[in-house]
Amino acid sequence: MTLTLPAPAKLNRMLHITGQRADGYHELQTLFQFLEHGDSLSFTLRDDEAIRLSPAIDGVPEEANLIVRAARLLREAAHAQSKVASPTALPGVDITLEKVLPMGGGLGGGSSDAATTLLALDRLWGLELGEDALAELGLSLGADVPVFVRGFAAWAEGIGERLVPAPLDTPWFVVIHPGVEVATPAVFGHPQLTRSSLAISMARALQGGRNDCEVVVRTLYPAVADALDWLDQFGTARLTGTGACVFCAFDDARQASEVLGRLELERPMWHAFSARGCNISPLHAALASA
Numbered sequence: 001m002t003l004t005l006p007a008p009a010k011l012n013r014m015l016h017i018t019g020q021r022a023d024g025y026h027e028l029q030t031l032f033q034f035l036e037h038g039d040s041l042s043f044t045l046r047d048d049e050a051i052r053l054s055p056a057i058d059g060v061p062e063e064a065n066l067i068v069r070a071a072r073l074l075r076e077a078a079h080a081q082s083k084v085a086s087p088t089a090l091p092g093v094d095i096t097l098e099k100v101l102p103m104g105g106g107l108g109g110g111s112s113d114a115a116t117t118l119l120a121l122d123r124l125w126g127l128e129l130g131e132d133a134l135a136e137l138g139l140s141l142g143a144d145v146p147v148f149v150r151g152f153a154a155w156a157e158g159i160g161e162r163l164v165p166a167p168l169d170t171p172w173f174v175v176i177h178p179g180v181e182v183a184t185p186a187v188f189g190h191p192q193l194t195r196s197s198l199a200i201s202m203a204r205a206l207q208g209g210r211n212d213c214e215v216v217v218r219t220l221y222p223a224v225a226d227a228l229d230w231l232d233q234f235g236t237a238r239l240t241g242t243g244a245c246v247f248c249a250f251d252d253a254r255q256a257s258e259v260l261g262r263l264e265l266e267r268p269m270w271h272a273f274s275a276r277g278c279n280i281s282p283l284h285a286a287l288a289s290a
């Protein structure tokens with residue numbers, strides 16, 4: 001049996017940096033929302049214990065791939081929680097990845113792939129570890145993984161692990177990838193990064209907010225600044241996460257596709273897509289009917 005599930009993108013509708021912890025990680029306030037657009041993963045159990053991913057992602061060795069890491073971590077956790085006698089007592093799995101989301105794009109593709117892997121294998125292996133345990137495992141893989149495990153649009157605090165549901169509007173978005181890959185540690189390590197925004201309430205954030213990474217990312221990546229300025233003529237353009245993708249909201253699909261048409265003529269070198277925002281992750285919608 002093969003289980004095929006989506007790994008949707010996320011947007012950070014706003015992102016404020018309110019401090020830095022002793023371990024160097026930054027404290028954030030951010031609004032996460034999912035997009036009806038993303039990667040797709042298929043899982044088929046094997047007769048032996050191997051975990052295999054294909055195709056490989058260029059430049060990401062298998063042992064660093066968040067999909068393989070998530071599968072191995074889940075197997076160890078199942079053993080640690082006495083669900084199985086040994087990690088290799090669970091059948092191996094063939095995982096096929098259809099990669100759509102750009103890497104280092106701020107769309108959370110790697111994190112979303114990891115969350116989809118945790119939920120898919122929890123189901124296929126019959127583990128029922130529970131969402132709290134899966135979110136905690138996810139957090140050890142990356143700060144963005146828990147929101148994809150939980151599957152609801154969220155107001156996030158801490159490093160992104162303290163989540164409460166956020167009643168966001170669900171417009172259509174145009175998302176532009178200006179052709180550069182942003183290194184998240186380079187942004188968070190930058191001396192000029194704002195690290196002391198005042199903490200605000202979710203209600204206030206829902207009325208609009210900035211992305212505190214934007215100033216530094218504009219300086220480090222002129223292509224991102226160019227994309228923000230181009231998109232700003234149609235509304236309020238924002239960076240998602242640490243970039244490189246930028247987005248702008250539209251009332252309907254028609255307006256979004258008109259902007260994509262303009263983009264093709266005026267900036268043919270940029271990749272872009274349009275997709276609707278959603279407050280329940282497409283992963284959870286798919287799991288409910290699988």
Ligand SMILES: C[C@@](CO)(OP(=O)(O)O)[C@H](O)COP(=O)(O)OP(=O)(O)OC[C@H]1O[C@@H](n2ccc(N)nc2=O)[C@H](O)[C@@H]1O
Pocket residue numbers: 012024025026027028030105106107108111141142143144145158159160184185188240241242243
């Ligand atoms: C900023 C956000 C917002 O959604 O998005 P992205 O642009 O990466 O998608 C995330 O919190 C990113 O999460 P994620 O991409 O999982 O980051 P991690 O792998 O945990 O961390 C990469 C590196 O970024 C820095 N980092 C990350 C998160 C954070 N709150 N503070 C940090 O200082 C650390 O140097 C860390 O080593």
Ligand SMILES: Nc1ncnc2c1ncn2[C@@H]1O[C@H](COP(=O)(O)OP(=O)(O)O)[C@@H](O)[C@H]1O
Pocket residue numbers: 057060064065066067101102103104105106107108109110111112113114184241243244
């Ligand atoms: N399955 C995966 N998909 C994408 N990136 C991955 C994956 N596994 C590991 N990575 C690594 O994680 C980095 C961040 O990827 P990604 O989550 O797509 O970007 P971002 O955090 O900016 O949204 C990549 O540059 C890559 O080195």
